[in-house]
Amino acid sequence: MTTARRLRTAAIILGVLVLLGAAAAVGLYAWVTTGLPDASKLAEYAAPLPSTVRGNDGTILTSFSRERRLYLSYDELPPRLVQAYISAEDKDFFHHGGIDFLGIARAAWTNLGSSGRPKGASTITQQVAKNLLLNGEVSYVRKLKEAVLARRIEAAFTKQQILELYLNQIFLGRNSYGVEAAAQSYFGKSVADLDLAQDAYLAILPKAPSTYSPTVHVERALARRAYVLNQMAANGYITKAEAAAATAEPIDAVANRAPPKLDTGDYFLEDVRRTLIAKFGEKPGDGRNSVYGGGLWIRTSLDPKLQAAAEKALRDGLVRYDRGKGWHGAPAHIDTSDGWPERLQSVHLGVGYADWYPAVVLGREGEDFRIGFTDGSTGTLLASSATSTLNNIPAARLLKTGDVVPVAKSGRSYALRQIPAISGGFVAEDPHTGRVLAMVGGFDARASSFNRATQALRQPGSTFKPIVYATAMDNGFTPSSIVVDAPYCVFQTKSLGTKCFKNFGGGYAGAQTLRWGLEQSRNLMTVRVAYNTGMDKVVAQAKALGVGDYPAVLAIALGAGDTTVGRMVNAYSQLFNAGRKMSPTLIDFVQDRDGKVIWRADERQCDGCNTPDYAGEPMPRPGGVPKQAIDARTAYQIVHLMEGVVTRGTAVRLRDFERPMAGKTGTTNGPTNVWFVGGTPDLVGGLYLGYDKPRPLGGGAQGSTIAVPVFHEFADVALKDMPKIPFQVAPGIRMVKVERRSGKRVYGGTPDDTDIKASIIWEAFKPESEPRRTGSLARDPVAEKGHVVVRSDSDFLRKSGGIY
DSSP states (O other): OOHHHHHHHHHHHHHHHHHHHHHHHHHHHHHHHTTOOOGGGGGGOOOOBOEEEEOTTSOEEEEEOSSEEOOOOGGGSOHHHHHHHHHHHOTTTTTSSSOOHHHHHHHHHHHHTSSSOOOSOOOHHHHHHHHHHSOSOOSHHHHHHHHHHHHHHHHHSOHHHHHHHHHHHOBOSTTEESHHHHHHHHHSSOGGGOOHHHHHHHHTTTTOGGGGOTTTSHHHHHHHHHHHHHHHHHTTSSOHHHHHHHHTSOOOOOOOOOOOOOSSOHHHHHHHHHHHHHHHOSSGGGOTTOTTBBOOEEEEOOOHHHHHHHHHHHHHHHHHHHGGGOOOOOSEEOOOSTTHHHHHHHHOOOOOSTTEEEEEEEEEETTEEEEEOTTSOEEEEOGGGOOOEETTEEHHHHOOTTEEEEEEEETTEEEEOOOOSOEEEEEEEOTTTOBEEEEEOSSOTTTOOOOTTTTOOBOOGGGGHHHHHHHHHTTTOOTTOEEEESOEEEEEETTTEEEEEOOTTOOOOEEEEHHHHHHTTOHHHHHHHHHHHOHHHHHHHHHHTTSOOOOSOGGGGGTOSOBOHHHHHHHHHHHHTTTBOOOOBSEEEEEOTTSOEEEESOOOOOTTTTOSOOOSOOOOOOOSOOOBSSOHHHHHHHHHHHHHHHHTSTTGGGGGGOSOOEEEEEEOSTTOEEEEEEEETTEEEEEEEEOSSOOOOOTTOOIIIIIHHHHHHHHHHHTTTSOOOOOOOOTTOEEEEEETTTOOBOOSSOOOTTOTTOSEEEEEEOTTOOOOBOSSOOOOOEEETTEEEOOSHHHHHHHHTSOO
C-alpha cells in the first residue's frame, strides 16, 4: 500500500472517529439536557418565604413557615458580606462564565484517587442551578447538568441577580435559609448590623453548617473563619490588619431561638391558619401563594388589647369557679433522673398565665418542696400554699417526687396553682361588620387545641330566648303583649306523654308583659309565646340568624338546641346591627409577597374608593343592598327589651357601666353551662363556662353569677375608651310612653331613664301596634288561686322586697 493511500485511509478513519466523537458528544449533550429546566424558570422563581399574620392595628402576631427566611434584594446586601461569600466560595465569580475550568481540573485530579464521589469545583452559579432547579443527586451526570445549566443562567441573568438568588436561598443551619435569617438566628440582628468577623462566620456555613457550629465545634469554626478572612485580604477586600483583628474576635453567637411571636390569640390564629390552608394550600408545591412559603401578608381582625382582656377574663372566671372545687391532683408525672428539664419541656403543660410556670417536684426540703423548671433552674414550693384538698387530704401531703404542677411566684419562693377542670369559650365581635375582635377557645391552647368558641356544641339556654321573642314580635306580639306566667303542659306523643315546663327556681307571676318575661327570663312565658307564635317560625328565624337548624319542638324555645358561642355572638351582632345578615370573619384581607391584595373578606364593590386624590366630592361608599336576617324594626325592639335585662333583669351587674348596654344570660338544665351574650352598639361579646364532658356545675351556678362577672371584667378594659352612644332606633319604629309593669299606654308623666324603678318608660312599637290609651296607671291586683298577680310597681316592690 502506497504512502498516499495509507494517508487517505488514516484520514478517513480519523474523520469517521471525529464524526463518531461529535455524534457521541451531541448524543451525550442531548441525553444530559433532556428534561433539564430552562433557565427562564428562574425568572418565575419565588423563594419560600414565611407568611406573616398581623392584628387589626398592624401588630405582628405570628408567622407560618417551614423555613426561616427573609428575602433581601441585591441592593440590601452589605458589600462586605458579599465579598466574604465570594472569597469563601468562588473568588473568580465576577470573571468566569458560570464554570471554573481550572477548578474543575483540580477537582478531577483529586477525584481520581477518591471513591468516585465527585467533589468541589462548583461555582456559585452552579450552586444556584443545583439548589433551585435540580434534585439532590450526587453524581458526575448531575455535575454535567450543573455546568450546562450554569452557562444558561449566566446568559440569562446578571451577576448581581445570581448573587441575590444565591444569598437568599442557601441553607445556613438553625432552620435558616438565606443570610438575613441566619444573621438574626446566630447574632440576633440584621445583616446590615453585622461586623466583619460575623460576616466571615456566615460565609463559612454553606459547606456544612453543623460542622462549624459556634457552640459545638468552636475551634473548627474559628479556623475556617480565619481562612475566609485571609482570603478576603488576599483578594483586596480588606487589609491584613482588619483580617487579624477580626480573627482575634470570639464567635459571639446567641442561643438558637424561635422567631418572636405575640404570646396571645392561639385559638384565633389556628382558625386563621386553617382558613388560609383551605384557600391557598399549605406547602410551596401547592402554589406561589401557599401558606408555608408564599410570603403572604395577612391582616386579621384580631384586636390585641381586646384579645388579651378576653383571655384574662375567661381564665380568671374559670379559676374563680374552680377554686372551691378542691385539688384535682398533679396533671402529669415524669422521671426526675438526669435529663429531667427536657422531659419537663415535653409535657407541654398549658399553664395559661404568663406568671404561672410548669414545675416538677424534685424532693422535699423539710415541710416544703424543691421544684425544677424547664430551663434547669430550681426553687422552693411552699407547703403552706398547697392546702387545697383532694378527698379531704391537703395537696401538700399528696405531692410526690416527679409530679408536674403549675406554680406562681410568691416572694422568693413559689405557690401551688391549679389548672381548672372547667373550661369555656369567649368571642367578641364588631356588630357593624361581623369582624371577630377576640376569640378564646379554652384555658390554654397548649393543653388542648379544641376551640370551644367555634367547635364546642352546647345548649345556649336562655340566651336563645331573644330569638323567640323577636319571632313573636314579627308575628303579632308587641313588647306590651300580656302573657300568663303559669304552669304549662303539652301533649307530645303517645310514647313521650305530656311534657310540663317550669320556671327556673319555681313560682309563677301570672299575667305579665313580654318585656317583663324577657327581663326575668321566665320559661313558662317563653314556651307560651313560642307555642302561639309557632315553633316552625322560631326555628326558621334561628336558622336565618345562623344559630342552628333545629326541629320545631318547644324545648328549643328554652335553648335546648346545640350551638356555639361564635354563632350566638354573631346572631346578636345581627340584631344589634338592625337585623342585617352577616357572617363572622377573622381575616380582613390577604396580600401576596409583592403587596397585591389577592383576597378580601368584604367583597362589595366601591367605585372611587381607590382614587388617589380627593377634591371635596362626595365620599365613595361600598355598593350593594345588605340582606336582612330579620326585620330591622323587630331587631331594634328586641335589643330595646334586652336593655332592660341589663337595667332591671338578670344582667343587672353590668348596670354600673352607666352606658347603653343590652344582653341576655343563660343557664342550662343541671345546670351544666352558664352563658352571657350582649354588649354595646359597637361591641358584642359572648361566653359560656362548662365542663368538656357536661356535668352539673352546682345548684348555685347561674349565668348572672358566673358568666356575667367574666364579661364585666372584659368590658372594664374593652369599653374604657369607647364613646357612650345609644342603640340607633330603626326607621318606622314609634317610641311610646307606657306603664312599665302593665304595658298600657299613658300620656301623663315623663320617662326617667336614670330611674330603674320608673313606672313610665319609652317602649318601641311598630306602626298601628301601640297599646290603647289609658287614663291612669293600672293598679289592680287580681287574686287568683295560689298566688297574686302583681301589676303595680308599688305592689311588686312590696311583695318582692326590692327591684327586680
